[in-house]
Amino acid sequence: GDSVTQMEGPVTLSEEAFLTINCTYTATGYPSLFWYVQYPGEGLQLLLKATKADDKGSNKGFEATYRKETTSFHLEKGSVQVSDSAVYFCALSISNFGNEKLTFGTGTRLTIIP
């Protein structure tokens, strides 16, 4: 079945460090890919998305590029801030005649220290 694999956490970085959170997927069709973020005590929020190969999603300084050849959608940010501390989820969906649902990875907890 379709699945998403994320790098193990937790990840701890210093402020202004470069961030990469790895995400790879397995899918039978052509998925759309997403990153969601969950801040402490809150529900998940859509961070960015990409719907086809070589698309780059971006938001709030975060970027991810849909790489079909490596089945990856790694999340990156050039300079993290304390406010970026959260849990990040990679997810995919596949069109199935209107019956699309999100499949999530296990999440990666990110902590940024000043």
Add this chain to the structure above:
Amino acid sequence: DAGITQSPRYKITETGRQVTLMCHQTWSHSYMFWYRQDLGHGLRLIYYSAAADITDKGEVPDGYVVSRSKTENFPLTLESATRSQTSVYFCASSGQGSPYYGYTFGSGTRLTVV
């Protein structure tokens, strides 16, 4: 208040008891979802609904019952709670069937079954 609200935020119940988690949204979104979040598993879909009176099973429906008599409400009932149902439960809604437009999540209900 506008948005999607879940209640209660925290619940402790005993094994074998029935418990209902509430979800209410104010946007008249057609689609609503229930997920559970467990360490090492990420978010897994329990049930979803495409409209009032239309519900369908997700990945892990056993032990759960849902109803949707009104568009804005989507309660989740554990008919006889078990310790394996200890989890954080998230409700989500979407105006479109496709995840492309993003799901809006509630803040979650932390359920402990003792």
